[in-house]
Amino acid sequence: MKKFLNDPFNAVDEMVDGFVAAHSTYVRRLERVRTLVRRDAPVEGKVGLVTGGGSGHKPAFIGYIGKGMLDAVAVGEIFTSPPPNAIYEGARAVDGGRGVLFLLGNYAGDVMNFDMAAELARGEGIEAEQVIATDDAGSAPPDRVSNRRGVVGEFLAWKTCGARAEEGASMEEVKKVATKVNEWTRTIGVALSAPTVPAAGKPTFILAEDEMELGVGHHGEPGVERVKMKTADEVAEDLTARIISDLPYKTGDEVVVLINGLGATPQLELYIIFRKVVEILKAERISIYRSFIGEYFTALEMAGFSVTLMKLDGELKRLLDAPADTPCFVQF
Amino acid sequence: MVEVIRSEDAVRIIAHMADKIEENRDYLSELDAAIGDGDHGVSMVKSFRAVREEVERLRGKDIGTILRGVAMALISAVGGAMGPLFGTAFLRASQIAAGKQEIDLTDLVNMFEAAEAGVRERGKANVGDKTMLDAIHPAVVAIKEAAAKGSSLLAAVERSVAGAEAGMKSTIPLVSKVGRSSRLGERTLGHQDPGATSCYLLLKAFYEALESGHR
Numbered sequence: 001m002k003k004f005l006n007d008p009f010n011a012v013d014e015m016v017d018g019f020v021a022a023h024s025t026y027v028r029r030l031e032r033v034r035t036l037v038r039r040d041a042p043v044e045g046k047v048g049l050v051t052g053g054g055s056g057h058k059p060a061f062i063g064y065i066g067k068g069m070l071d072a073v074a075v076g077e078i079f080t081s082p083p084p085n086a087i088y089e090g091a092r093a094v095d096g097g098r099g100v101l102f103l104l105g106n107y108a109g110d111v112m113n114f115d116m117a118a119e120l121a122r123g124e125g126i127e128a129e130q131v132i133a134t135d136d137a138g139s140a141p142p143d144r145v146s147n148r149r150g151v152v153g154e155f156l157a158w159k160t161c162g163a164r165a166e167e168g169a170s171m172e173e174v175k176k177v178a179t180k181v182n183e184w185t186r187t188i189g190v191a192l193s194a195p196t197v198p199a200a201g202k203p204t205f206i207l208a209e210d211e212m213e214l215g216v217g218h219h220g221e222p223g224v225e226r227v228k229m230k231t232a233d234e235v236a237e238d239l240t241a242r243i244i245s246d247l248p249y250k251t252g253d254e255v256v257v258l259i260n261g262l263g264a265t266p267q268l269e270l271y272i273i274f275r276k277v278v279e280i281l282k283a284e285r286i287s288i289y290r291s292f293i294g295e296y297f298t299a300l301e302m303a304g305f306s307v308t309l310m311k312l313d314g315e316l317k318r319l320l321d322a323p324a325d326t327p328c329f330v331q332f
Numbered sequence: 333m334v335e336v337i338r339s340e341d342a343v344r345i346i347a348h349m350a351d352k353i354e355e356n357r358d359y360l361s362e363l364d365a366a367i368g369d370g371d372h373g374v375s376m377v378k379s380f381r382a383v384r385e386e387v388e389r390l391r392g393k394d395i396g397t398i399l400r401g402v403a404m405a406l407i408s409a410v411g412g413a414m415g416p417l418f419g420t421a422f423l424r425a426s427q428i429a430a431g432k433q434e435i436d437l438t439d440l441v442n443m444f445e446a447a448e449a450g451v452r453e454r455g456k457a458n459v460g461d462k463t464m465l466d467a468i469h470p471a472v473v474a475i476k477e478a479a480a481k482g483s484s485l486l487a488a489v490e491r492s493v494a495g496a497e498a499g500m501k502s503t504i505p506l507v508s509k510v511g512r513s514s515r516l517g518e519r520t521l522g523h524q525d526p527g528a529t530s531c532y533l534l535l536k537a538f539y540e541a542l543e544s545g546h547r
Contacts, residue, residue, distance in 0.1 A: 009378070076411050077378070079369045083411035108511040112416035112454060116407070139515050149515065200361050200370035217515065219369045224515065 001196040001203070008198035012055045012077055019062060023327040026066045030093055033086040036062050037072045041094040047165040047174045048072065048094035049158065051103045052087050053110060054079040056195070057218060060155065060297040063328030069162035070326070071100075074117075078197050078300070079219040081109030087117035091126055099127030099171040103157055103178060105150030106134045129171055131178035133157060135185040135308065137246045138215030138224055149217045152260040152297035153185035156310050156320075159329070163322035177319065184311035186243045190235060191216040191262065191304030218262060218299040218306075232269065236276035239307045244284060249309055251285040256292070256320065258308035263298035265305050270294065277307060289317060335485050336434040337542065342398045345541040346387050350380040352537035353530070360533075363526040367513040372526040375410045379418070382409035396430030399423075413511055414527065417455050417464060424450035437485040444472045444492065461509035462520060464527035466502055470495035471535055486542055493532070493539045500524060500532040 005011055013034070020029050020036065027036045035052070042048065052074030053061050061073045072090030076082035091100040102118060104110045114130060121128040133150025140147035157178050164177045191213040194203040207213060207226070212235070215224030230238070249255060259274045261267065270293050281288055289312055310316070324331045337345070353360075353376045361373030386405040390398045399422050407419035424446035429435055435443070448468050457463045474495030478488035503525035508514045513525070 009374075077371070077375065079371065080375060080410060080412040081415075083408045083415050085408045086411070107413075108455070109411060109413035109416070112413065113411050116416060197369060197371050199374035200365060202365075202370075204365050204368075204370045219512070224517070 001201070003196070003198060005198055008201075011198045012075065015055065016062075016075055019327075026325075026327050027062065030089050033074070033089045034082070035072060035074045035086045035090040035093070036065055037090060037093045038065055038067070038070075041071050042096040043071070043094070044096045045098060045168060046096045047098045047169065047171050048091065048096055048100040049103060049162055049165055049174075050074075050087065050091050050094060050100050051154075051158070052076060052082040052090065052114070053105060054081060054219070056197070056300045057297050059295065059328035060152075064155070064158050064326045066324065066326030068166050068322060068324030068326070068331075069158050069329065078199070081107060081113045084113050084116035084120060087114055088120040091117065091121045091128060092124065095126050099129065101161065101165075101171060101174055101178065102128060102130035103154065103161065104130060104132055105154060106132045106146075106148060107150070127171060129175055131157070131175060131182060133182055135182065135187045136189070136217060137186045137243060138188045139217060142246055151187045151189065151218050152258060152306055153181070153187050153308055153310065155292075155296045156185060156256065156258065156308070157181045159324060160316055160319035162324065163319040166322065177315070181310065181316070184247070184316075185308060186246045187258075187306050187308040188239045188242055189216045189218065189262065189304060189306035190214050190239060191302050193264065193303040195263065195300035195302040197300070213304070216302075216304060218297055218302070232272045233276045236273045236307070237280060240277050240280045243307060243309050244280075244286070247309075247311065249284075249286055249311060253286045254289045254312045254317075255281070255286055256290050256308075256310045256312060257281070257288050258292040258296065258310070259294075260292075260297055260306045260308065261295040262302040262304040262306070263295065264301040264303035267294060270305055273305060273307070290320060336436050337395070337440070337485070338434045339393065339395050339398060341542070341545055342395050343387050343391050344545065345538055346398070346402060347384060348541035349534050349537040350384045352533050353377055353380045356533055360526050360530060363524055363529055366523045367508065367516055367520045368526065369512070372414070372530070375412050375414060376530055379406050379409045379415065382406075394430070395432050395435055396426045396428075399426035399429055402426070413455075414530070417451055417527070418530075420450040420454040421447035421468070437479050437483075437488055440485065440488070441476055441479050444475050448472045455510065457510040460506060462503045462506040462513065462525050462528075463508075463510050464525070464531045466506070466525065467496045467499040467528035467531035470499040471531070486539075486546060489535075489539045489542055493535045496532040496535045500528040503528045
């Protein structure tokens, strides 16, 4: 597969160089580790929000560092959890005296590395807590939610927790928001083609012209089920029905809808999907408070998208609407 | 007859382990592409390049210090799932070898046991979940048995390699229960686990380096 790369081994380092040069008003890089932090960190009196994950998911994670969202992001290799020292140094750099909250996705690597980082942080007297995202309904049945992957629902957690932390909330209060978001958010993805990890050199799975991969996550690993190609409306109906019944979302609920492009699906298609989702939710009398359509958490050039619903209450609406200023998300 | 491993051997042995990983980079990545995201080979290569550099710096130190250097390099080089798991294995082994300029078979058995315990605690997997533990556990059982029968160090390590190989192959018909591949459920049937394969390769390299050093 053709890519614009130099030595694939250095892809992430070079990307970070470019990113920091582009967004130096927002972020700075720590010296000893590959971690980016908010330019003005540590923000005194504020809970520090720390995340990290593999590269290849832009705008996530580093695109969301800034006021009202994330304080520190440890940058891993492509689709690979970052090591504990990168996370720990990030925590140290953004500790404003109210503790640091790790927000991570439910992946074996992340869980272990963040756990080790939390040990390091606590060893240095930094209060470190964590909330693990499990919004991917495609990755385990409803009776095993804690086994599920964390996917683009994390964007909604970063936005709401970032806003809550900015209000000067305590660790407990911010953690409560993260937990509530995770409980009320469900996502399902579908792919038409796999990404190609630069170092691997070829796509991780091959789909025939008439196939889709259902229940796909965002790392290029094969999904749960391979099915025949359908129309946009049919796919939207299928995915939305699965999500609605998963929580379940009920008549009278107010939700946020997030249609997330996984990297190679044009916005044109995302809007066609969203049109159908609007119709379905209207029929269910679930009202849409806000919607986000675009690329929030990609998987390199995976063709596909995910649908996310998050149930709302007054607090989450306020936090969603609060200002944010980051390289990839700005809101007044 | 190799009855002890000296700290001067350790650097050479670890370098050979790093070579083995480099040679098998594509193979490991292919195994990982079938049930993961295809980068296991590259991640292991990056990790072991960091290990190689670190161990060069630690020439002349005791074995515990050298292995701790391996552990810290593995933990901090790349991350992923292999960093914490292999890193913890070497870290626990290094604690047994702390301050020793040479280790014998008894030490080695204790190190293997400590490594397995570390992997179990860190990864929370069980044998049969289709993970590296499926290679480690039979390797540890094999070296313990060989030692109990009065085997030489070299022969005992050889037995552990055979155990790891059988364990690695035993992952093929297993359905993955832990880690990224567990998402694929039944689709993991028929595929050999990359982590278990790396484990086997490292042990094989360990044996080869011991054997060639002794010739």
